[in-house]
Amino acid sequence: MGFSIAIVGLPNVGKSTLFKALTKRQVDIADYPFTTISPNVGVVAVPDERLEKLAALIKPQKITPTVIEFVDIAGLVKDAHKGEGLGNQFLAQIRNCDAIIEVIKAFDENPSPQDDIETIRLELEMKDMESKEKENLLSKKPIVYIYNVGVENTGIAESDPAMLKIDFKMEAEISELSSKELQELIQLDPSLENFKRGVDGLILACYDILDLITFYTITGGKETRAWTLKRGRTAFDAAGQVHSDFQDKFVRAEIVSAEKLIESGGWLVAKERGYVQTAGKEYVVKDGDVMEFKI
16 A cells, blocks of 8 residues: 655745655756656655664664655646636545645745735645545645755744754755765764654655554565554454455464564564564554564
């Protein structure tokens, strides 16, 4: 089950630059509207320290993170719902996504960030009013608001600490560096650690707003893998995520938290310590569960 996030905003607020920082993909960025006629789509790994620690413990042949898809939607303009600026096409692309990142320019006060937010809110609501379907409404999708700020000017964004604030240009430049190059730069300038966390924080905010959790499987030491599941779903649902056979032939699941497994140093020790529990189909999966399905 994949989840997708639409990156939305007025023209020239930095959406494509953010997309580049998120996906490390070079996209066509130009200082005029409608560069992105067809949406760029990028699949991004969800940052996960637990997966890294599990992999260090298990030493599998393959490590597979869970992912979120980001869709770079071209700039919306006033009256997009009437078709202005190819607006209908872009609004339809948003409808296919599970949530929205709304990018707000915080370089200056003209127009104000609040004006930007209001313009897009109205466009989404007006499009919903036209729709015969009253499900999957654009204006009801969960939204993560993010300010595009400069290195020396967090200005407007400071007035609202609840908003995420990222310097998109710096994040995009950092995304071009290798891990080794970035670590060397952080040693010279520790403040760059904040930029490293900026995009990761945004990805995790999207994960949270969709009310998602992560569970893990360990396939005989061959693969350590993270999986996405909606909060409140059961072991039966999780089994279906991994393989349809696991759901069809489900007998039980053996479960231990990633923290307890890492602390124990292995599955057998975790079992000896009583950390591994046996659960049936109705067990509600917890964030961080490591699961082994018995069929």
